[in-house]
Amino acid sequence: MTAPPIEIRDLHKYFGELEVLRGISTTIRHGEVVCLLGPSGSGKSTLLRCVNRLEEPTSGSILIEGEDITSEDADVDGLRTRIGMVFQQFNLFPHLTVLRNLRIAQRKVLRRDTDEATKIAEEMLARVGLSDKIDEHPSRLSGGQQQRVAIARALCMNPDMMLFDEPTSALDPELIGEVLDVMRELAEAGMTMLVVTHEMGFALQVADRVIFMDEGVIVEEGPPREVLRNPQHQRTKKFLRAIEIE
Amino acid sequence: MYGLLVLVAIALIFFADWEQIGESFFNVEIMRDMFPEVVTIAARNTIVYTALAFALGMIWALALALMKLSSVRPYRWFAMGYIELFRGLPALITIILVGFGLPLAFGWRIPGGTLGKGAIGLGIVAAAYMAETIRAGIQAVPRGQMEAARSLGMSPGTAMTYIILPQAFRIIIPPLTNELVLLIKDTSLLFVLGSTPQSKELTKFARDVMAAKVNATPLTVVAVMYLIITLPLTYLVRRLERKAEAEKR
Numbered sequence: 001m002t003a004p005p006i007e008i009r010d011l012h013k014y015f016g017e018l019e020v021l022r023g024i025s026t027t028i029r030h031g032e033v034v035c036l037l038g039p040s041g042s043g044k045s046t047l048l049r050c051v052n053r054l055e056e057p058t059s060g061s062i063l064i065e066g067e068d069i070t071s072e073d074a075d076v077d078g079l080r081t082r083i084g085m086v087f088q089q090f091n092l093f094p095h096l097t098v099l100r101n102l103r104i105a106q107r108k109v110l111r112r113d114t115d116e117a118t119k120i121a122e123e124m125l126a127r128v129g130l131s132d133k134i135d136e137h138p139s140r141l142s143g144g145q146q147q148r149v150a151i152a153r154a155l156c157m158n159p160d161m162m163l164f165d166e167p168t169s170a171l172d173p174e175l176i177g178e179v180l181d182v183m184r185e186l187a188e189a190g191m192t193m194l195v196v197t198h199e200m201g202f203a204l205q206v207a208d209r210v211i212f213m214d215e216g217v218i219v220e221e222g223p224p225r226e227v228l229r230n231p232q233h234q235r236t237k238k239f240l241r242a243i244e245i246e
Numbered sequence: 247m248y249g250l251l252v253l254v255a256i257a258l259i260f261f262a263d264w265e266q267i268g269e270s271f272f273n274v275e276i277m278r279d280m281f282p283e284v285v286t287i288a289a290r291n292t293i294v295y296t297a298l299a300f301a302l303g304m305i306w307a308l309a310l311a312l313m314k315l316s317s318v319r320p321y322r323w324f325a326m327g328y329i330e331l332f333r334g335l336p337a338l339i340t341i342i343l344v345g346f347g348l349p350l351a352f353g354w355r356i357p358g359g360t361l362g363k364g365a366i367g368l369g370i371v372a373a374a375y376m377a378e379t380i381r382a383g384i385q386a387v388p389r390g391q392m393e394a395a396r397s398l399g400m401s402p403g404t405a406m407t408y409i410i411l412p413q414a415f416r417i418i419i420p421p422l423t424n425e426l427v428l429l430i431k432d433t434s435l436l437f438v439l440g441s442t443p444q445s446k447e448l449t450k451f452a453r454d455v456m457a458a459k460v461n462a463t464p465l466t467v468v469a470v471m472y473l474i475i476t477l478p479l480t481y482l483v484r485r486l487e488r489k490a491e492a493e494k495r
């Protein structure tokens with residue numbers, strides 16, 4: 001294989017005086033599924049959002065497939081088509097039907113014609129098991145269905161990797177499973193995934209690696225069984241205990 | 247409370263000069279004389295001036311709103327200055343400025359006669375008000391929408407055009423319709439530009455008939471005309487607002 005999908009080198013991010021990321025370095029390999037854990041405010045979202053430049057890193061570099069995206073003249077829009085992103089709040093476009101949600105970026109960014117875009121949209125919708133909702137508006141779908149549509153929308157761009165920021169945190173407990181199932185299938189199909197989640201079951205079963213972050217640094221990382229079952233650091237232990245009690 | 251009302255009503259009925267009032271405001275002959283021109287010329291012109299001013303104002307307002315939200319400071323300053331200036335001035339001053347001030351100062355006239363000058367003058371003013379409405383609409387669209395659009399690779403312009411603005415406009419249809427109603431009424435200021443028989447709008451038309459006949463009946467006629475145009479719109483606004491309210495729940 002060529003360059004790794006994501007390589008992060010000594011990444012720092014300040015919001016004003018506040019240093020939110022304090023020197024993050026890690027490499028995500030092709031087809032790897034990495035779960036990012038950590039207490040609230042530890043900088044997980046910020047790290048994820050730096051990877052597709054929704055936030056500007058303050059210093060350090062991020063290489064996507066070998067290409068430094070932190071440089072001034074990086075093609076940010078082109079970069080983002082290669083990185084799918086799924087948000088906690090779904091962020092479907094409420095004024096568009098499901099089909100149009102899935103088609104709009106294909107049409108306006110990738111310049112696919114309507115027929116091709118429709119075909120791909122139908123394909124991806126089938127993949128998340130929602131073919132029958134193609135003409136619905138997002139507001140008529142359950143949270144779980146909306147999140148699956150959001151995943152399908154990202155997949156329509158044929159991304160090489162996917163970022164998930166707490167994709168199930170806004171969902172009622174009974175709807176979490178259907179979203180995790182879709183993500184598991186995606187992982188099995190070989191997608192490179194960086195997932196912020198509090199779902200320990202998912203991390204244990206699906207992740208190749210778990211990264212535990214606290215206060216803007218990586219405290220501990222490794223195979224999920226080791227990090228989750230036998231954490232080495234006090235902070236990791238404390239966090240896992242807190243999650244379990246919850 | 248009602249007692250007072252009844253007293254006033256009784257006083258009016260007994261002491262008002264009803265013949266005089268009828269003759270001054272409801273002279274059937276004068277009414278008849280005003281037709282069909284009051285519709286085919288005056289009302290038509292009012293609507294045409296309004297439509298053109300609204301269209302110009304809307305485009306310009308959108309540009310101003312985007313400038314006000316821009317990260318480029320001079321754009322923001324310009325938009326802010328513009329909006330404060332033209333909301334602060336009487337619309338009449340702006341219209342006179344466009345109609346007479348600019349030709350005097352620069353020696354060129356805005357083409358299109360009253361229509362051109364009037365629509366541009368009113369459009370300049372309307373844009374200042376509508377820019378604030380549009381800006382508020384854009385800011386009412388959740389931040390996540392822009393982020394989702396950008397994360398799919400859309401440029402800021404594409405995201406604005408296809409994702410943000412359609413949602414923003416949906417939010418601001420009621421206040422924009424309100425501004426349209428205000429604009430309809432403001433076309434009455436265009437009398438200052440002078441007019442040919444073909445370019446009179448409702449108010450100018452009424453004033454000229456009033457002067458010729460020394461009678462107030464034309465006012466009654468055009469008042470009804472204005473209401474025929476504006477009432478359906480205000481009704482529409484109320485329905486849209488109620489619908490938006492219902493959707494929120």
Ligand SMILES: Nc1ncnc2c1ncn2[C@@H]1O[C@H](COP(=O)(O)OP(=O)(O)OP(=O)(O)O)[C@@H](O)[C@H]1O
Pocket residue numbers: 015020038039040041042043044045046047
């Ligand atoms: N745009 C911003 N401006 C200022 N501060 C910010 C901004 N975004 C995040 N922060 C701060 O940065 C810190 C890290 O935030 P971040 O959202 O990355 O944490 P997180 O690990 O994702 O937390 P959570 O589990 O609550 O989502 C927090 O203290 C937060 O208040």
Ligand SMILES: [Mg+2]
Pocket residue numbers: 044045046165166
């Ligand atoms: Mg977060």
